[in-house]
Amino acid sequence: MSKQNYNLLLADDDEDDCAFFKEALDELSLPVSxxxxxxxxxxxxxLATISSGDLPDILFLDLNMPRKNGHECLTEIREKEELKNLPVIIFSTSLDNEIVDKMYEKGATYYIRKPGEFAKLKKVIENALxxxxxxxxxQPIREQFILQP
Structure with a gap:
């Protein structure tokens, strides 16, 4: 990684998943907030309240969230001029090929299936960054779109 410090944004309604994600980052000792x-x-x-210069370096986006899901958010992000270049990594429990294809077409940067094991979570986050x-x-070619631990 070339940058000094990465500002990451995680959008996920599952408190346990958020805690595991944070714990994985802490154990990796990566230069991130x-x-x-x-x-x-x-x-x-x-995203509407921050200036374009303060946007996160990467958004990790869960697909299944209440009120507004990840599909809707990705669509809105790609339609807004000030957000359209924001790197979005889909972070979901699902690995349905139809959904993966749709996320690729909508402009997600990468797709990660949430691993069930903590060690794999650390590895896939490190790989993603x-x-x-x-x-x-x-965004890579479609064959390299899904990141594995």
């Missing part, structure tokens, strides 16, 4: 929001409405409100930064946070 993490902000969390608990649903899509909070996410879009948060490394690969995304090496790829300049651009």
């Amino acid at each position: 993490l902000t969390t929001v608990n649903d899509g409405v909070q996410l879009m409100d948060f 490394t690969i995304a930064s090496q790829n300049d946070f651009k």
Whole structure:
């Protein structure tokens, strides 16, 4: 990773998943700061209140959230001029090919299936940050879209 410190944003309604994500980052000792929001409405409100220079470096976006889901948020993000280049990594329990294809078409940067094991969670987060930064946070070809631990 080339940047000194990454500002990450996690949008996930599951408190346990948020806690595991934060714990994984802490154990990896990566140069990151993490902000969390608990649903899509909070996410879009948060993104609306910050200036484009203060946008997170990467948004980890859960698909199944109350009030506004990840599909709706990604669509809105890609439609807003000031947000359209925000790297979005889908972070979901589902690995349905139809959903993965739809997220790719909507412009998500990468797709991660939430691993059930903590060690795999640490590995996939580390891989995501490394690969995304090496790829300049651009969407890869479809075959490289899903990140594995």
